[in-house]
Amino acid sequence: MTLPNPPRSRSHAGAIPLNSLRVSRWKERLLAYCFLAPSLIVFGIFLFYPLGKSVYLSLFLTDPQGRIAEFVGVDNFTAVLSSDQFYNSLWVTVKYILLTVPTGAAAALLLAALSHQKLRGMKIFRFIFSLPMAVSVGTGSVIWMILYHPTLSILNYGLSFLGIPAIQWLTDPKWALPSIAIMTVWLNLGFNYIVLLSGLQGVPDDLYESAKIDGSGSLRTFFRISLPLISPSLFFVGVVSIISAFQSFAQINILTKGGPMNSTDVLVYNIYQDAFINYRFGSGSAQALILFVLITALTILQFKFGEKKVHYQ
Template sequence: MTRSSANPMTEVMPRPKVRNNVRSWTRSSVRPYVMIAPAILVFSLFFIYPIGYMIYLSVLDWNFVSPVKDFIGLANFKGLFQEQKFLEVMKNTFMYTTLTVSLTIVISLLISLWLNKQGKVYAFVQGALFSPHIISLVSISMLWMWLMDSNYGLLNWFLNLFGISNVPWLTSPSTSLLSLVIVAVWKGIGFNALIFIAGLQSIPKDIYEAAELDGTSKVRTFFKITLPMLSPTLFFLTIIGIINSFQVFETIAIMTQGGPLNSTNTFVFYIYEYSFRFFKIGFASAAGVVLLVIISLMTIVYFNILSRRVHYQ
């Protein structure tokens, strides 16, 4: 007998489909980038490109009309910090931001503690407080201009009832910035209070019950339980408030135009003024770069220092 040349136990196994595996791996690795490509394109077009172009303009001398753009290096930045007006703008912006953010956070937190209850009355008050947030700043500015009129404003009429003389809300350098802070706080309280209420309702009730059984006072309960549990909400509202305050524009453009005597001029209005009034695009772009650096540094420092104190459930 002849030995069979083919052994059934040693039949050749089919080759693995290497090409198919490579193709499927390529698809699975490329597909996520294809799906996020539209978002990256929009982000690059409306965020990365404007920032890069602003940095490019900051080293040029250009009047926004002439096609000639002269490269002058860091002369715009040097001129910024040598100008007294710009130093006043920085001071005004930091004062406005500090007062607006701190007052809005404190007042809205106190209001949210009172409104964190069930009932139609509390729901109505929550809606009434939130309504200024959805009204345009142009309408709010026009309303507060009438309220703060030095001669015929409703606020001065109310103060006159108690024998207090008229307050030059928007016409005096000593009160104009504070007047804008009042407007910003009035508009921001409703939004912050609503976010605080959501944070309060997310705190487990068992913790309060345990504290009550231990005989802990309400003040100690607030500082040892409520405030630490609200730290993520505080962290979020503070960083958002800082960024928004540094970018304030509408109320200043409508109510004070940066005056009187440059007392209410802030970063964004200063950039607008040098861009579209004086046509110093390079100078305004340099101010924009400084604003970008300040906000970025404050955000990084804030995240690195205070994020460690945030208590996440």
């Protein structure tokens, strides 16, 4: 920062003459805008400008260099909204959200509840349950690629002991999306777990004590006391998971590339293909905007209806 230090005023607040008070208020405003400027400039260039540019691009056809070729109005939108592929992608995305979000939150909640006890060795369990957070989506995808390998899969080998025939995890259109969902739940478990565990840790101990005195069993205590109190954390996990499910890309790019038979072709992957494989930036932008409207609407709905059930202290 190259801002000059504001001069030290030696007098007490009440003794400052009106004139210098006005100067100091003006200085405070200037300082505030200077403090906000770095963030605002970055947001302006890399978030708000692109948002506007996406709207603009979506009204045009572009050449492979991204240059405007022809104005087509809402043609990109009507083309997208009348294509079967878009609806397939949308349906795949919805299924993917249903497969990952509730299971991910429930698994993390269960682990957080189990490891929240004050018992010996909990630190180790807590560390293990947070571990997936250190695994990036690129690394995680390659690890699961070998677990799901068509001929070498150790998961299939394990299933063979239970008398279950081998599953073609990533090449069977029925199994590809659930397989990616399983991997994603595992990958996001660390973050969800950390949020829910710290939520549980925020519940005051004396509440548990009084529940115990009232003769409440541990399951009952969990559902009657802990769960309502950590509902803000659960809500947070829900909102964040849905947004991140909408944005899942790397695992699909690495594991299935949208296949087999488009069974894992989520919206983001479709946009990526449109824009960066087929160089149709206009159509890609149109899809991205439709996605934006969907996410925003869904998030607003969540806040409107979901947050009513959330218990804030």
